[in-house]
Amino acid sequence: MGETSPTTPEGVPERLIRATVGLLAEQGPSAIKARTVASAAGLSTMVVYHHFGGIPELVRAVADHGFTELGTAFSQVPVTEDPVVDLFVLALTCRRQARENPHLYDLMFGLSTRATYRPLESDVRLSGHSPAFRDAYTHVTDACARLVNSGRVEPHAPEVVAAQLWSYVHGYITLELGEHFAEFDDAVGQVLLPMGVNFAVGLGDTRERAEVSHERAVRMYDSVRPALDSSAGA
Incomplete structure (x- = not known):
């Protein structure tokens, strides 16, 4: 109770970050694109821009x-x-x-x-x-x-x-x-x-x-x- 779920708006950034970490491990930095990160997280591409503004900000996170x-x-x-x-x-x-x-x-x-x-x-x-x-x-x-x-x-x-x-x-x-x-x-x-x-x-x-x-x-x-x-x- 009270914990943030990965499916709630508050949990989406963490979900995107973990998806990016997984892509790095499996495919390397060339895979870090808004579309591939969103797909790995099971989310839409626009969610990446909504929560981070762009890939450089996601990378920093x-x-x-x-x-x-x-x-x-x-x-x-x-x-x-x-x-x-x-x-x-x-x-x-x-x-x-x-x-x-x-x-x-x-x-x-x-x-x-x-x-x-x-x-x-x-x-x-x-x-x-x-x-x-x-x-x-x-x-x-x-x-x-x-x-x-x-x-x-x-x-x-x-x-x-x-x-x-x-x-x-x-x-x-x-x-x-x-x-x-x-x-x-x-x-x-x-x-x-x-x-x-x-x-x-x-x-x-x-x-x-x-x-x-x-x-x-x-x-x-x-x-x-x-x-x-x-x-x-x-």
């Missing part, structure tokens, strides 16, 4: 939907006494989200590696400052603040640490999705994990402690992943 899902996944990650563990579990969670729908990931971060459609530059800039993005990113900056406050690394501005971490994690994800690590049997273990260790050491952590934390993070991620997957499918 879809990107925000992706960041909302990422923030929800981040919120399911346990906060421990080891902020290095927490940060690497967040990195692995972000990687999983990207691999589940690479085209949605491209859209969220303004990439066009496999895309034939790309949002306007103004949409790309604004998406990095949307409330949905900020809510997800807060989990990263909070974990970086815990790391700095722990005294385990040299004093750094948490927002700078977060930006550096965000850069290396998404650099890895982008290259992995582009199949640049195909020669590795275990790209996470051979590339992402050592890079995380090097990042922590560069901030002032000891290599031994950083390695222990990253190995613990992998084990923790494996233990909590069923819950994360269940939450994503809800």
Whole structure:
């Protein structure tokens, strides 16, 4: 009672967004046209323009939907006494989200590696400052603040640490999705994990402690992943 139904006017935008997400996963960004989105949602083409104004606005809403899902996944990650563990579990969670729908990931971060459609530059800039993005990113900056406050690394501005971490994690994800690590049997273990260790050491952590934390993070991620997957499918 009182919940919004996908068939009510209030539920139509969410219905269109989910249809777009599905099209991205199945066919890629070339499928994102008003007619195909409306058809996938079982609605008329005019409904797309009525609720969003056009495809660029729909695309922005879809990107925000992706960041909302990422923030929800981040919120399911346990906060421990080891902020290095927490940060690497967040990195692995972000990687999983990207691999589940690479085209949605491209859209969220303004990439066009496999895309034939790309949002306007103004949409790309604004998406990095949307409330949905900020809510997800807060989990990263909070974990970086815990790391700095722990005294385990040299004093750094948490927002700078977060930006550096965000850069290396998404650099890895982008290259992995582009199949640049195909020669590795275990790209996470051979590339992402050592890079995380090097990042922590560069901030002032000891290599031994950083390695222990990253190995613990992998084990923790494996233990909590069923819950994360269940939450994503809800």
